[in-house]
Structure formats: C-alpha cells, structure tokens
Amino acid sequence: MRAARLTAPGTLELVDVPVPTAGPGEVLLGVGAVGACHSDLHILDAPGGFPTPITLGHEIAGRVEALGPGVTGWTPGEAAAVYGIIGCGHCRACLRGLENQCRTVPVGGIGISRDGGLADYVVVPASHLLKIGDLEMTQAAPLTDAGLTPYHAIELSRPSLRPGTCCVVIGIGGLGHMAIRILAATTAVTVVAVDSNEEALALASRMGAQHTVRAGQDAVDQIRRIVGPPPDGADVVLDFVGVDSTLTLARSVVSAGGQLMLVGLGGGGLTLQTGAGPVPVPLETTARIPFWGTRAELQEVVALAQQGLVKAEVHAFPLTDVVEVYDKLRRGEIHGRAVLVP
Ligand SMILES: [Zn+2]
Ligand SMILES: [Zn+2]
Missing domain, CATH: 3.40.50.720 (NAD(P)-binding Rossmann-like Domain)
Known part of the structure; x- marks a missing residue:
C-alpha cells in the first residue's frame, strides 16, 4: 500500500509498504480521508528529529476493513473517526478520561508515536474508534483534530x-x-x-x-x-x-x-x-495551554456535525499530492483544511 512517511528528519515521502495487520484489540481501517495538519510540519521540522521512519497523519476517518483478535462491536464496512491520542490508559489522568493530559506518555498519538493515516490503511486500537454514521469522510476526518x-x-x-x-x-x-x-x-x-x-x-x-x-x-x-x-x-x-x-x-x-x-x-x-x-x-x-481533547468531546463534535451545525471548509486532494499539499500548507496557501483522500 502507499504511505506518506517521515523517512528522515525533514523528509516526507510517499512510499510502498506492506498492509499492516491488526493485533489483539486493534482494527485495520481503510482510510477514507486524512487531514493535513500544521502539527505535521512541526514534526517534520523538529530540531532534534523525530523517530523515523513513521507514517504521519493523525486526523483520520475510514471504514473498518478487518478486526484483530478479541475486537467486538464493529463490523467490516462500518464508518469511523479515529481519536488520535494514545495515553497509557492507567495513569491518574487517563483514568479520568483525560488522555490529553496523560502523565506517562508525553504526546503519544496515531501518526505521532505510531504509524498514522496518510496511507491506504492504518491500524488503530478499537477503543479509539467512534461511529460516524453517514457523515462524509472528508468532513469527518477534520473533526478529530481541527474540530x-x-x-x-x-x-x-x-x-x-x-x-x-x-x-x-x-x-x-x-x-x-x-x-x-x-x-x-x-x-x-x-x-x-x-x-x-x-x-x-x-x-x-x-x-x-x-x-x-x-x-x-x-x-x-x-x-x-x-x-x-x-x-x-x-x-x-x-x-x-x-x-x-x-x-x-x-x-x-x-x-x-x-x-x-x-x-x-x-x-x-x-x-x-x-x-x-x-x-x-x-x-x-x-x-x-489546552491540548487536543477528550474522547467524549470528540463524540460531541461528531454530533454537532451530524446535526449540520459544524462543517469544515475542506479542500480535498488525492494522496499522491501529499508532498505538494504540505508545501502549500507551509506557504500559507490552504484556507480551511486540506484533506488527502487515498
Ligand atoms: Zn493536528
Ligand atoms: Zn496515562
């Protein structure tokens, strides 16, 4: 499959990689749309470098492709948005549902500390999926961060x-x-x-x-x-x-x-x-200094979108344009949210 990867500090490339496999408690998602975020530019430009290689993309919506062992509550083909923050799940903050304040994992996330959604497929913990019904993929993806x-x-x-x-x-x-x-x-x-x-x-x-x-x-x-x-x-x-x-x-x-x-x-x-x-x-x-948000808040943002109260200004591009889209973002030429569609 295709994946836009940080292959060296400052270098984003569209490369071919094997389709990943969902492990226990995980889901393989066919990516429907993924937002291009300014934070990705911070990752690209990180002075100390970022661990490489990693597939970027932390603003993801897609359809369930396959379930890993032990996953229930989802069926292949269902549409979902991804809650991007990966907390430790057991610290004082995570137990209160505040994974954005995790006391153990500093800024862990899908497309940040593990492979993200700028690809044809992405593996995510099933616990990080939210049902989105018939929301358009290009509208759902920006809700997970820009919203x-x-x-x-x-x-x-x-x-x-x-x-x-x-x-x-x-x-x-x-x-x-x-x-x-x-x-x-x-x-x-x-x-x-x-x-x-x-x-x-x-x-x-x-x-x-x-x-x-x-x-x-x-x-x-x-x-x-x-x-x-x-x-x-x-x-x-x-x-x-x-x-x-x-x-x-x-x-x-x-x-x-x-x-x-x-x-x-x-x-x-x-x-x-x-x-x-x-x-x-x-x-x-x-x-x-607020950071990202909670899972419960994402559900509320999705509800606002489903009721037609919140709609992003979206500019959709094919995944093949990924490098150019980030250049446009850097030059300030994107007004609203650029979304890549694999
Ligand atoms: Zn972001
Ligand atoms: Zn934690």
Missing part, C-alpha cells in the same frame, strides 16, 4: 463565554475557522477574528465571525474599539498561532478576569507579570 482541539478549548472556557461577551480568535487556519463555526453554533458571543491574510478573514466571516481584524500595528486599537478599554476587553482569547506577536496581542486585549487559551504550538513566550509593566496581563486572568 476537537478548538472544541476542547471552548469547553474549558465555556463558563466565560456568556451571551453578549466577546471572544477573539487569532489565526484562522484549519483549527481557527472551526473554532469560529463552533462558537457560532454553541454560543451567543461576539466573535472577532484576527489573521494576517485577507482570504483567511473572508473565511472567518463565512464561518460566523461578526468582526475581522488584519493582524499588524493597529490590530490592538481595532479590537479595543470593539471590546472597550481596559480593564474591559475580550472575555476569552483563543490563540491558534502561539508566537510572541500573537501572545502579546492576546494579553493586550483580554479583559480583567478573562481567559487566555494558548492553543497554537508556535513556540512563543508569555510573561505572567504582576502589577505594572508595559503590557501586564490583567488581574484575575487565567492562561491555559
């Missing part, structure tokens, strides 16, 4: 997302555009979308953002005209970029008692400074 990750961040900040409050969303890419859709579907907040790209801002408007702001020198002033002067401001800021400039913007517009949700893994730093300073974080503000 789940913002949904988790929104769930964590939901007590602050009261009707009539304001949420600033920074970075309208694969995750950011879904965040706006989820906010529009599940809250009555005013959404302010921030991005450096006009096409991304147009997408934000289509997803339900009431205001769009071009990132740059006067972005803080523009947002302040919407959210009011300090100590008022945005009750929640979702930063899907996470570089120094976006973190500075985030803390410059958050309200006293607000929530900073730092989702993007851009490597930026946020100084938590008490009292006076050039850009102090307002009093009573909470900063949090």
Whole structure:
C-alpha cells in the first residue's frame, strides 16, 4: 500500500509498504480521508528529529476493513473517526478520561508515536474508534483534530463565554475557522477574528465571525474599539498561532478576569507579570495551554456535525499530492483544511 512517511528528519515521502495487520484489540481501517495538519510540519521540522521512519497523519476517518483478535462491536464496512491520542490508559489522568493530559506518555498519538493515516490503511486500537454514521469522510476526518482541539478549548472556557461577551480568535487556519463555526453554533458571543491574510478573514466571516481584524500595528486599537478599554476587553482569547506577536496581542486585549487559551504550538513566550509593566496581563486572568481533547468531546463534535451545525471548509486532494499539499500548507496557501483522500 502507499504511505506518506517521515523517512528522515525533514523528509516526507510517499512510499510502498506492506498492509499492516491488526493485533489483539486493534482494527485495520481503510482510510477514507486524512487531514493535513500544521502539527505535521512541526514534526517534520523538529530540531532534534523525530523517530523515523513513521507514517504521519493523525486526523483520520475510514471504514473498518478487518478486526484483530478479541475486537467486538464493529463490523467490516462500518464508518469511523479515529481519536488520535494514545495515553497509557492507567495513569491518574487517563483514568479520568483525560488522555490529553496523560502523565506517562508525553504526546503519544496515531501518526505521532505510531504509524498514522496518510496511507491506504492504518491500524488503530478499537477503543479509539467512534461511529460516524453517514457523515462524509472528508468532513469527518477534520473533526478529530481541527474540530476537537478548538472544541476542547471552548469547553474549558465555556463558563466565560456568556451571551453578549466577546471572544477573539487569532489565526484562522484549519483549527481557527472551526473554532469560529463552533462558537457560532454553541454560543451567543461576539466573535472577532484576527489573521494576517485577507482570504483567511473572508473565511472567518463565512464561518460566523461578526468582526475581522488584519493582524499588524493597529490590530490592538481595532479590537479595543470593539471590546472597550481596559480593564474591559475580550472575555476569552483563543490563540491558534502561539508566537510572541500573537501572545502579546492576546494579553493586550483580554479583559480583567478573562481567559487566555494558548492553543497554537508556535513556540512563543508569555510573561505572567504582576502589577505594572508595559503590557501586564490583567488581574484575575487565567492562561491555559489546552491540548487536543477528550474522547467524549470528540463524540460531541461528531454530533454537532451530524446535526449540520459544524462543517469544515475542506479542500480535498488525492494522496499522491501529499508532498505538494504540505508545501502549500507551509506557504500559507490552504484556507480551511486540506484533506488527502487515498
Ligand atoms: Zn493536528
Ligand atoms: Zn496515562
């Protein structure tokens, strides 16, 4: 079968490999669609390198092809989405259903620490499959990360997302555009979308953002005209970029008692400074670094999609285009989510 593999640090190649076999408790899935995520670029660019070779792709939907020994509850041909995080299953966090906080396995996942879905077939633990009914594969795949990750961040900040409050969303890419859709579907907040790209801002408007702001020198002033002067401001800021400039913007517009949700893994730093300073974080503000989401939350995101409330902006490509698609992603030419179809 074909598989897009990280064969050496920085090198992604479409190669031929044997079809894997499902072991005890596992399922062989025929991949229907797999999302191209910015995190894959972080894996490709990891300074210390990543263990190679490994098949990338952690945003997967497909059909059950074969069951490993001991698997029940699934029949061949059934459609499923894959919960991508692999926790240890027995630590304090995993036992509470918070595999995204596993205390034993740092960032384990399908397509991260074991072979992923950028291939014709992938083997996954049966416990990581969710039934998706007749959802389109190209819509289901992005739900597992581009949908789940913002949904988790929104769930964590939901007590602050009261009707009539304001949420600033920074970075309208694969995750950011879904965040706006989820906010529009599940809250009555005013959404302010921030991005450096006009096409991304147009997408934000289509997803339900009431205001769009071009990132740059006067972005803080523009947002302040919407959210009011300090100590008022945005009750929640979702930063899907996470570089120094976006973190500075985030803390410059958050309200006293607000929530900073730092989702993007851009490597930026946020100084938590008490009292006076050039850009102090307002009093009573909470900063949090949400990661991916839980299995239960994925089920909820799938339910939102099944009811037609959440729909990703998808651009589908054949698996043979995989290297080019990641180049496009790197150049910022994908608005919404690129999905590869084997
Ligand atoms: Zn991802
Ligand atoms: Zn664990």
